[in-house]
Amino acid sequence: MPSRDELRGRAQTVLGVVDPGVLGSTLMHEHLLWNIVPPARRHEPVVPAHSLATNWEMMAGLAFAPANAQNKSVPIAVEAVAEAVGAGCNTIVELTIGGLEPDPVGLQQISRETGCHIVMGCGHYVEEYQDPANHARSIDSFAEEMVAQVQVGLWGTDARAGLIGEIGCQNPWTPLERRVLAGAIIAQQHTGAALTIHPGRRQDQPQEVMDFCREQGADCSRVIMDHIDRTIRDEDALFRLADTGCVLEWDLFGQESCLYLLNLEHDMPNDAGRLRDIRKLIDRGHLSQIVISHDICHTAHMTRFGGWGYAHIHKRVLPLMRRRGFSEAEIDAILVGNPRRLLTFI
Numbered sequence: 001m002p003s004r005d006e007l008r009g010r011a012q013t014v015l016g017v018v019d020p021g022v023l024g025s026t027l028m029h030e031h032l033l034w035n036i037v038p039p040a041r042r043h044e045p046v047v048p049a050h051s052l053a054t055n056w057e058m059m060a061g062l063a064f065a066p067a068n069a070q071n072k073s074v075p076i077a078v079e080a081v082a083e084a085v086g087a088g089c090n091t092i093v094e095l096t097i098g099g100l101e102p103d104p105v106g107l108q109q110i111s112r113e114t115g116c117h118i119v120m121g122c123g124h125y126v127e128e129y130q131d132p133a134n135h136a137r138s139i140d141s142f143a144e145e146m147v148a149q150v151q152v153g154l155w156g157t158d159a160r161a162g163l164i165g166e167i168g169c170q171n172p173w174t175p176l177e178r179r180v181l182a183g184a185i186i187a188q189q190h191t192g193a194a195l196t197i198h199p200g201r202r203q204d205q206p207q208e209v210m211d212f213c214r215e216q217g218a219d220c221s222r223v224i225m226d227h228i229d230r231t232i233r234d235e236d237a238l239f240r241l242a243d244t245g246c247v248l249e250w251d252l253f254g255q256e257s258c259l260y261l262l263n264l265e266h267d268m269p270n271d272a273g274r275l276r277d278i279r280k281l282i283d284r285g286h287l288s289q290i291v292i293s294h295d296i297c298h299t300a301h302m303t304r305f306g307g308w309g310y311a312h313i314h315k316r317v318l319p320l321m322r323r324r325g326f327s328e329a330e331i332d333a334i335l336v337g338n339p340r341r342l343l344t345f346i
Helices: 053-060 074-087 105-116 132-136 138-153 175-191 205-215 235-242 271-283 312-323 328-343
Strands: 011-013 014-017 024-031 091-094 116-121 164-168 195-198 223-225 247-250 290-292
Touching: 011 116, 024 290, 024 328, 074 105, 074 312, 091 328, 132 175, 132 328, 138 175, 164 175, 164 223, 175 195, 175 205, 195 205, 205 235, 235 247, 235 271, 247 271, 271 290, 271 312, 290 328, 312 328
Parallel strands: 024 091, 091 116, 164 195, 195 223, 223 247, 247 290
Antiparallel strands: 011 014
């Protein structure tokens, strides 16, 4: 059981503590083994979901099927991760946490079979997915749980978390979710881990969350705000959020359609649009606050089922970045340097 002093200056994967220098090129927000079927619908039979006739609807979220919203197969995940490793990915941050059916032992097997470093998150997702018993829990209870998940083990296993989150928030933000985040901030203070947050789908909600983090004493330079690409389109709002010092995560690379069913008022950017927004931040001096990923959480997004897969950034986005004038130093910061800093305990 590593103490904070033993973790300081190190990173922690599901297979144990490592030198951060080995992490290499890192995807900061993925799901390899997961279940995002809403709990109220988990009784529905899991039947094959994919065909040529339904492929686009499944990828765009226009059609719901339990089979598309979960992957519990280690062999399928091994195949998908091996493809990413072959394209140049060294580390994947896996953020399947409380409410999404995390499988730490399965992730350990994937890591052993592929050679990919897998860093697992901890804590709880949005209220709809949480155990009803959480309503009676205190902030300190959540904090103690997350500290133990970093220092002892996750969900009854010997695998330990390497960061906190993705802590679930939504719009409107619920009291339970605020308590979980308050506990996560205490856990950040006690462990020296980074904290990654799933914000609600309203443009000002990430700013609301960061104001809360600052008030609660979080280290804002080690707070990652997820899903920027599906949340913020206004340049001023983007710059205000960057000025809090938090890390901004564009984690829906591969989703090329502007259609975003969960918030029809928001037109999703494609990969070129994501890179334009990232360039604006770099030009404003925020290079050290940018990370990227795919947030694959539907099987239709995996190459086996016709999607772009976990190798998409390394195979297709990096060449696009170079064509658009990103320097090798900038690419290295986004995929190697910034993740390494965040995954190194302080």
